[in-house]
Amino acid sequence: MSNSTTGEIQSTPVSAVDWEPPVPPTNLIFDDGEPLESNRHRIAMNALIRSMLVAMANRRDYFVGGNMFIYYSSQQIRNRDFRGPDFFVVLNVDGESEREGWVVWEENGRYPDVIIELMSPSTAAIDIGVKKDIYEQTFRTPDYYVFNPFEPESLQGWRLDWERGYQELNPNPQGWLWCQRLGLWLGTWEGTIEDKPGIWLRFYDQQGNLVLLPEEAAFREGALQQLLRLLAVRFGQVPVEVETRLRTQDIHQLEGLVEVVLEVESLEEFINQLS
Known part of the structure; x- marks a missing residue:
């Protein structure tokens, strides 16, 4: 059966396999010394x-x-x-x-x-x-x-x-x-x-x-906090719903919104630009 949204095929969940060798070995090797292809x-x-x-x-x-x-x-x-x-x-x-x-x-x-x-x-x-x-x-x-x-x-x-x-x-x-x-x-x-x-x-x-990768997430969070501080300096306290919407923006969008904050005359105008 296919899912109408993703198109994946439904399957029975995988259950744990109740198995172990008669005498589990203890001398397992975990490094073959071979690097990845490139x-x-x-x-x-x-x-x-x-x-x-x-x-x-x-x-x-x-x-x-x-x-x-x-x-x-x-x-x-x-x-x-x-x-x-x-x-x-x-x-x-x-x-x-x-x-x-x-x-x-x-x-x-x-x-x-x-x-x-x-x-x-x-x-x-x-x-x-x-x-x-x-x-x-x-x-x-x-x-x-x-x-x-x-x-x-x-x-x-x-x-x-x-x-x-x-x-x-x-x-x-x-x-x-x-x-x-x-x-x-x-x-x-x-x-x-x-x-x-x-x-x-x-x-x-x-x-x-x-x-995101961890470093990308950290960089994006820094850009978000910079934008929120700028909004607060210009227009006072930033509503929670505005911060929530900003958290859906990627790093490039956040960087672009810095210029928008500097150009608009009110928080309402910024929100309209955000839309």
């Missing part, structure tokens, strides 16, 4: 991880990881098949525990709710082949996406249907894909991260607002 891949991964700190600011019951091993079976351990997803989120778990990796049998059988693989020419076949099959059939991860940081049009995603497996998601008019488990859109954004301009994979909220 510096752009590293920046893209860290941006996704750090944006979760803002998107989940009011929650402590989640874990987000990247380029981190996920141990899920004794056969996997014997085969030394350790490489984990580039980005993953597990919801409704203890978010305060320190973890070197994600060990399923130590996490009450919990697998990731969302996985994103940052592809390259050398990994694309695996990411949409073997790995996709594992995430679909073994992990039963509800939302899976792939994206090549060097190819802006490469974003693909799948939503798990409990009976039919992964069903490919259709993009919205902006080319974004809905992530049901996070309640967020996933799409591209053009800008600069870590002094590197490019087109990056970012999260957006349900209203289409960019989920």
Whole structure:
């Protein structure tokens, strides 16, 4: 069944798997010594991880990881098949525990709710082949996406249907894909991260607002407070409803409104300009 707003496919919620190996191993390896494909891949991964700190600011019951091993079976351990997803989120778990990796049998059988693989020419076949099959059939991860940081049009995603497996998601008019488990859109954004301009994979909220990185959120808050102080100096106390509306503006809009405050003659005129 499709949702009329987002177009995602409804599926039966994933339940915890009650499983552990007969004798859980203790000599697990958590570092394979292999770097990400490129510096752009590293920046893209860290941006996704750090944006979760803002998107989940009011929650402590989640874990987000990247380029981190996920141990899920004794056969996997014997085969030394350790490489984990580039980005993953597990919801409704203890978010305060320190973890070197994600060990399923130590996490009450919990697998990731969302996985994103940052592809390259050398990994694309695996990411949409073997790995996709594992995430679909073994992990039963509800939302899976792939994206090549060097190819802006490469974003693909799948939503798990409990009976039919992964069903490919259709993009919205902006080319974004809905992530049901996070309640967020996933799409591209053009800008600069870590002094590197490019087109990056970012999260957006349900209203289409960019989920900021922590440093972006801090910078935006500074611009907002500067604007509120300027309004107070010119027109006295700023009504709560005006501040609420200003909090919906992005950083560029806030910077532009500084000039508006200096030009208008009254708070009412500013509010009309804001509309």
